[in-house]
Amino acid sequence: MKTLFINGSPNKNGNTVRLAATLLAGKEYETLHLVDYKLYSYGQNFPDDQFQEILTHMKEAGTIVLGSPVYWHNMCGAVRNLLDRFYGPVSGGALSGRKFVFLFQGAAPEKWILEKAEYTMGRFARMYGMEYLGMASSHSKTEKLGKKL
Numbered sequence: 807m808k809t810l811f812i813n814g815s816p817n818k819n820g821n822t823v824r825l826a827a828t829l830l831a832g833k834e835y836e837t838l839h840l841v842d843y844k845l846y847s848y849g850q851n852f853p854d855d856q857f858q859e860i861l862t863h864m865k866e867a868g869t870i871v872l873g874s875p876v877y878w879h880n881m882c883g884a885v886r887n888l889l890d891r892f893y894g895p896v897s898g899g900a901l902s903g904r905k906f907v908f909l910f911q912g913a914a915p916e917k918w919i920l921e922k923a924e925y926t927m928g929r930f931a932r933m934y935g936m937e938y939l940g941m942a943s944s945h946s947k948t949e950k951l952g953k954k955l
Contacts, residue, residue, distance in 0.1 A: 807868025807904075809835035809955075812860075814874040814885035816841045822873040825909045828945050829871060829952040838863055840884040848890040857891045869905040869955060870936065872927070876912025879919050881926075889930055902935030907951060910943045 809830060815822040818839050826837070843856040864870055872888075874881040908927040910920070924941050931938035939955070942948040 808866065809833055809869040809871065810863055810867035811835050811837045811871045811873065812864075812885075812888070813837060813839045813841075814872065814882045814888070816884075817875075820875070821911045822875050822909060825911050825942070825945065825948050826871055826873050828948045829907065829909065829942065830955070831952060833955065835871075836863070836867075840888065845884065845887050845891065847887060848893060857888075857895070860888065861896065864901060864904075867904060869907070870901070871907045871909060873909035873911070876910065876915045876919065879916070881910065881923060889926070892930075892934065896934065898933055899935035904936045905939055905955065906931040906936035907939050907955070908941040909948065910941055912943070915943060 811826045811830065813822055813826070818841070838860065843860055844854050845857055845860065846852055846855050872885060874885040877883070908923065910923050920941070920943060927941055928938050940951055942951045
């Protein structure tokens with residue numbers, strides 16, 4: 807099965823993408839930039855919403871890498887939106903058998919921010935049946951995590 811990197815940053819060539827390249831060095835992977843999709847907020851219902859398309863990509867992957875920059879002491883809105891959209895239309899365990907990694911990059915995020923992100927992503931992975939391999943927020947941690955893939 808393929809590896810999917812979901813870039814939550816609006817910057818298609820920024821630090822989040824570079825962190826993913828470090829993690830996935832030597833591996834073939836597909837990149838999905840959330841900025842290219844119409845992903846409306848939880849509760850909104852518009853005919854051009856593309857959540858199901860994103861979900862299809864995730865279901866086709868064996869490994870899912872989700873990346874976010876740190877904005878306002880948290881993950882970016884696009885990633886938060888993606889997580890929120892799982893409520894309701896996606897049943898627990900729907901991504902069973904997949905590996906999941908979270909990349910969270912920013913200028914020296916504080917310890918409490920990293921702890922909250924680790925909790926959120928671990929819970930998200932467990933809820934939908936994925937094996938959570940962990941989170942990396944620096945290139946050295948990303949290189950170590952990449953060895954688990």
